[in-house]
Amino acid sequence: MAHAPHPLATLDQIIKSPSSIDGIPKEVEDDLRTTGCMLIQEAGVMLGLPQDTIATAQVIFQRFYYVSSLYSFGVNDISISSLFLSTKLCETPIRLRDLINTYLFLLARIQYLLNLPPDTRLISNKISNGSSWQASVGQSPKGKAKDQYPIWNEFRFEVPGFHDGVFWEWKDVITASEMQILKRLGFNMQVDLPYSHMINYLKILDLVFEDQVAQMCWSILNDMLLTSMYVIHPPHTLACASILLATRLLRIPLPSEWYILFDAEYDDMWTCCCHVMKLYSDWGLDKLQGSDSSGLADSDERQKGKENRWRRAWVLAQSKKAVRRWLEEREKAIA
Known part of the structure; x- marks a missing residue:
């Protein structure tokens, strides 16, 4: 691709x-x-x-x-x-x-x-x-x-x-x-931003109209800007990482090896996800709005x-x- x-x-x-x-x-x-x-x-x-x-x-x-x-x-x-x-x-x-x-x-x-x-x-x-x-x-x-x-x-x-x-x-x-x-x-x-990639991928996965998914992916991509991931990984990987993290938090199953369709690497996606979750932990954000995850108070x-x-x-x-x-x-x- x-x-x-x-x-x-x-x-x-x-x-x-x-x-x-x-x-x-x-x-x-x-x-x-x-x-x-x-x-x-x-x-x-x-x-x-x-x-x-x-x-x-x-x-x-x-x-x-x-x-x-x-x-x-x-x-x-x-x-x-x-x-x-x-x-x-x-x-x-x-x-x-x-x-x-x-x-x-x-x-x-x-x-x-x-x-x-x-x-x-x-x-x-x-x-x-x-x-x-x-x-x-x-x-x-x-x-x-x-x-x-x-x-x-x-x-x-x-x-x-x-x-x-x-x-x-x-x-x-x-x-x-x-x-x-x-x-x-x-x-x-x-600068090629991943927002349009993310929307296109959600359409292909038939998730664009799924409740909260698109908004959460957008929020994750915004939060990821506070990390160095945009400079380390290409936009299509960042888009896939936002979809992976959002669907995991919302407990929405995805097809097996779906990311191959978008030319993304599994390890790279999880690296991006880990950096976002670390950001939430280090800076006091441990829960995305709309997610089913609940963090304990510090x-x-x-x-x-x-x-x-x-x-x-x-x-x-x-x-x-x-x-x-x-x-x-x-x-x-x-x-």
Whole structure:
């Protein structure tokens, strides 16, 4: 089966990424990749951008860190530049000032959480894991849900003035980072997303009108963008992986070796599924809406460990200087 050209990371890049060569542990690298993609997703939604534009930006962001190190390029700088570049590639232009103001708002919320006392619980045990993930990464809820999050009562944000210097600083950062992305990726911005593949495969399997299946597959593909799977596996494999995971969670049987029809490998599909489930576990999501699976609530100790992990990720995502400082302190502690 022929597929459109879609650049993927090489085996050497996967085994020895530039960040790992600079001494950054894989767990920390994965967390920083996730935080960058979360920022892109949040900013894209707030700006009303199509999902294709947001997904393209996340794929470009993930690709960049297979040719560059987190030690040399900050997550916040590359994420906002990837999103701005994606709006041009997908012909969904936005005002640069609107993009910068949106990022400033998101970063202000994250900084607000980081400035809270260390013993402050970011998550209420009475709230489901899906909502807790939103609160932890800086998404302040609205409406009735706001009463469940008293942690946001003191948060305030003021939009910078039209002639404020912060706009020109971010404009310079975006321009420089955008050129670095294009140069280091060889100007190859081809991105083939798996959404259309997934819909076509569901039609062939006669599942497109099955209750909840298509929506869950779509959600899984969106969540998979927070991992590096889009850069490691081709789109048709990702589409098959979303179908496999969705049907397993909904307990819907599939024909034996159905994936062969779509030129997908069984092990590759399960690798993608495992990364998505690990993402749910590490970031507080253990149940997809509409699935029959039910997870047990985390213990206080495990939840505290997650919160500390989130805090570390958001601190290191602020700049390359934060990553370098953390590495220096880590080396001193080991020595």
